[in-house]
Amino acid sequence: AQSVTQLDSQVPVFEEAPVELRCNYSSSVSVYLFWYVQYPNQGLQLLLKYLSGSTLVESINGFEAEFNKSQTSFHLRKPSVHISDTAEYFCAVTEGGANNLFFGTGTRLTVIP
Amino acid sequence: NAGVTQTPKFRVLKTGQSMTLLCAQDMNHEYMYWYRQDPGMGLRLIHYSVGEGTTAKGEVPDGYNVSRLKKQNFLLGLESAAPSQTSVYFCASSDQITQYFGPGTRLLVL
Numbered sequence: 399a400q401s402v403t404q405l406d407s408q409v410p411v412f413e414e415a416p417v418e419l420r421c422n423y424s425s426s427v428s429v430y431l432f433w434y435v436q437y438p439n440q441g442l443q444l445l446l447k448y449l450s451g452s453t454l455v456e457s458i459n460g461f462e463a464e465f466n467k468s469q470t471s472f473h474l475r476k477p478s479v480h481i482s483d484t485a486e487y488f489c490a491v492t493e494g495g496a497n498n499l500f501f502g503t504g505t506r507l508t509v510i511p
Numbered sequence: 512n513a514g515v516t517q518t519p520k521f522r523v524l525k526t527g528q529s530m531t532l533l534c535a536q537d538m539n540h541e542y543m544y545w546y547r548q549d550p551g552m553g554l555r556l557i558h559y560s561v562g563e564g565t566t567a568k569g570e571v572p573d574g575y576n577v578s579r580l581k582k583q584n585f586l587l588g589l590e591s592a593a594p595s596q597t598s599v600y601f602c603a604s605s606d607q608i609t610q611y612f613g614p615g616t617r618l619l620v621l
Binding site for chain 1: 537559603
């Protein structure tokens with residue numbers, strides 16, 4: 399059965415510092431991987447996704463994630479965070495399409511001025 | 512394109528009352544979903560639909576019913592609300608791979 403583990407429930411980081419939010423999944427078959435971001439009192443927004451092809455995927459606001467099949471990971475990184483990146487980030491995985499999307503429990507990123 | 516919209520945004524109920532949450536999407540997606548979000552538990556799937564007139568149970572369906580009479584709408588009903596149903600409810604729709612979420616409904620059951 400699929401599962402997603404986000405090891406860090408909270409990550410505080412100073413402004414302009416780099417950050418990595420970790421995501422590991424359990425699956426023995428091909429998967430699609432997603433990162434969603436939830437700003438305070440808002441819904442989830444798709445940040446980036448890996449479907450196939452290049453294992454490094456990027457978002458428009460400077461985040462990137464790398465699919466590592468051997469380590470079953472899809473960690474999210476940003477080289478320099480901004481105050482506006484403060485939000486909760488959810489990793490999600492599916493084997494067979496959108497109907498079986500499993501979410502991690504989320505990582506709350508707090509950017510400190 | 513409004514994407515996915517949800518009404519109401521916030522509601523307070525007394526135990527035993529009923530209500531319906533409405534989700535609408537304008538992306539012509541076949542698939543729609545209802546989730547609940549609780550602190551420390553991520554999102555849990557309540558019910559979903561793979562097309563007009565179809566519904567299926569998700570991970571936590573007890574106490575909820577759904578209907579998909581029109582392709583663009585997915586309704587979530589609580590027949591007799593309980594305090595354990597206090598949560599934030601999110602609707603989503605998808606193409607075959609990617610889900611897109613609405614802004615959420617905050618429900619407080621007293």
